[in-house]
Amino acid sequence: MPEIPEMENYRSMILRTVTGKQIAGVWVERPKTINVTIAEFTAALHGQVIDNVTRRAKLLVFHLRGGLYMVTHMMLDGRMYYGAAGDSEGLPGKPHVIIGFSDDTRLFFCDLGLGFLHLVNSSGLERELDGLGIEPLSPEFTLGNFTGLFTKRRGVVKPLLMDQKLIAGLGNAYSNEALFAAGILPDRKIPDIGPGEMEKLWQAIPRILREAVSNGGYIEEKYAVWDNRSGGQIPHFMVYDRGGEPCRVCGNPVRETKLNGRWTYFCNICQH
Numbered sequence: 001m002p003e004i005p006e007m008e009n010y011r012s013m014i015l016r017t018v019t020g021k022q023i024a025g026v027w028v029e030r031p032k033t034i035n036v037t038i039a040e041f042t043a044a045l046h047g048q049v050i051d052n053v054t055r056r057a058k059l060l061v062f063h064l065r066g067g068l069y070m071v072t073h074m075m076l077d078g079r080m081y082y083g084a085a086g087d088s089e090g091l092p093g094k095p096h097v098i099i100g101f102s103d104d105t106r107l108f109f110c111d112l113g114l115g116f117l118h119l120v121n122s123s124g125l126e127r128e129l130d131g132l133g134i135e136p137l138s139p140e141f142t143l144g145n146f147t148g149l150f151t152k153r154r155g156v157v158k159p160l161l162m163d164q165k166l167i168a169g170l171g172n173a174y175s176n177e178a179l180f181a182a183g184i185l186p187d188r189k190i191p192d193i194g195p196g197e198m199e200k201l202w203q204a205i206p207r208i209l210r211e212a213v214s215n216g217g218y219i220e221e222k223y224a225v226w227d228n229r230s231g232g233q234i235p236h237f238m239v240y241d242r243g244g245e246p247c248r249v250c251g252n253p254v255r256e257t258k259l260n261g262r263w264t265y266f267c268n269i270c271q272h
């Protein structure tokens with residue numbers, strides 16, 4: 001599932017390609033992807049200009065000039081693609097919603113599955129973003145706020161790192177990486193983790209996310225024919241998706257197991 005670096009990668013490319021352009025056509029191939037009728041959706045978007053795109057957690061928010069917002073979540077397999085009307089061979093999946101612009105380019109939302117595209121006003125936007133936790137790349141992500149999230153919690157560390165109500169936008173890949181960087185095994189219980197280890201974990205999270213943003217995230221599918229950036233994070237992963245491969249620090253095979261239903265990767269020499 002795309003996490004902060006992947007959504008930031010999409011955001012920067014969307015800002016470069018579609019902001020300031022007028023929407024000239026809307027095609028909805030899968031009605032359950034949107035929250036209103038197809039007629040309402042197309043009527044509201046037609047003629048609008050996308051002024052800005054922001055991110056909160058794993059959501060992207062398209063700011064439309066008329067005051068409405070389009071909120072999208074990719075969930076597991078959702079991908080976006082930008083191209084010309086005839087570029088459909090390069091699509092990363094089945095297009096569920098297509099937004100066309102007056103210069104004849106198109107933004108394709110593919111394979112959204114449980115993902116969505118919701119059209120909302122400002123109070124609707126507040127509801128969409130309600131209850132999300134701290135952004136790890138924001139100034140609010142202080143050591144005090146981070147450790148405060150875990151006081152009185154007795155659970156296992158990795159599922160808590162992925163809890164969107166605590167930390168927003170951190171998912172499976174980067175929680176594995178942050179725990180490796182901090183030398184903490186993913187199934188450790190919170191009360192058994194010392195303050196020094198918590199501080200290492202707090203430092204690792206934004207550092208790893210920023211590195212992955214600058215590497216282009218791990219989504220391999222291209223955003224456009226010219227996109228040679230997406231997926232650049234993959235060779236930099238220390239443990240994620242590297243089960244059985246040698247640990248980049250000690251050479252022992254990276255372990256792979258399921259924890260709370262999610263594939264979990266760690267080195268039992270480098271992590272304690």
Ligand SMILES: [Zn+2]
Pocket residue numbers: 247248249250251252267268269270271
């Ligand atoms: Zn190791």
